[in-house]
Amino acid sequence: MAADTHRFVTLGRVEEGVYVATNARGNELRFGSNDPDGFSPVELLMAAIAGCSAIDVDIVTGRRSPAETFQARVDATYVRDDTGNSLDDITLTIDVTFPVGGRGDAAREILPRTVARSHDRLCTVTRTIELGRQVRTVVVEP
Template identity: 35%
Template sequence: MKISLERKSEDFHFVAINGRGDQVHIDNSSVDNPKGASPMELLLMGVAGCSAIDVVAILKKQRQQITSYKAEVSGDRVEIDGAKPFKDIHVTISLEGDIAPEKAQRAAALSFDKYCSVSKTMEPGVTIHYKVVLNGKEV
């Protein structure tokens, strides 16, 4: 896996490109009118996307009918020697459809405990907390 990064402005706007040509705009979130996501926001997006792929794949294999998948991810940061890494990440997965509650919860557990490479990369320094909301009710 490889990406390239190119500066697009005199400030902090960059474009990262993967081997397939997909582009992501990156910017400093503390400037006026940033032109992309900050690197820390991208980490949260990575957690959301990685776990979403896992959960959907697991539920599809179990023939569960997913009509909607949404996730909200937030991170708590702590200052360490001038840097501000994440300490805790909170994920809420909201599913709708004909899905057994125990299968939804198990799919999330398998993602965060076993399969999600992004989450596993952040261990042991970051604790990921998650909950599943199925058809409007927390599982």
Template identity: 40%
Template sequence: MADIEVRHTGQHSFEATNDRGASVRIGRKDQPGSFSPVELLLAAAAGCAAVTAETLITRRVGDGFTARAGDVRPEGAHQLDEVPVTLDYDLSALDEDQRATLETAVRRAVEQLCTVTRTLKKATPAPLHLPASASTTRHPPEGR
């Protein structure tokens, strides 16, 4: 199980680290040099699809493919309506049957194995845990 720690580093500035020593800066969408939380979600969706499909794609068409995820929501909304993921790679060296076979294999792999996009489709709960305050841990006086 992977845990990510996000530490406050300044006003509207945070750093996320994993147990392998990697880190990424997080901030508000206008914070220079950082990713916003939504951008990290989009990167996770595109990255998961890319990691999942990498071997299938590079084995057939070589290196140099890209993955993108879009932010689809009404202006000012605080919830995404959709996270479309696009994989882009050069199919010019493949005939029509090879293209169809690759498309089927990539689509199946991402739909079955990409944890991030599968989780987004499922709308997994994300409970918020806060420290217990003194008032919630105290017991009422006896006799009341």
């Protein structure tokens, strides 16, 4: 795999149920099921869905006009059944307003097409989920 296409995140354990993820640039994110102030892994997945499309939408519409307000929200149903745990009925809602006038009108006009393009082609997170990519697990033994 070429160096420009490879992505990685490492994970270190702080204590039981609390972890720190570190990306290739050295940025850290603390999270876990026992971190009362942090995100759970499921919440991080939901944030990744929202964040990925938000970036696409903000950049493309921002070329026409900066948004006056911008919020993205992901809702989902947590499912526990005999096949295992998962999320279902995942809905991304993007709520953005632009100023009155020509530039704002241009941003509003391109917004639906930009959201659709992000969902259908650009957002790596949503595309990966919808394509149902497999996750290979490797255990390193001493």
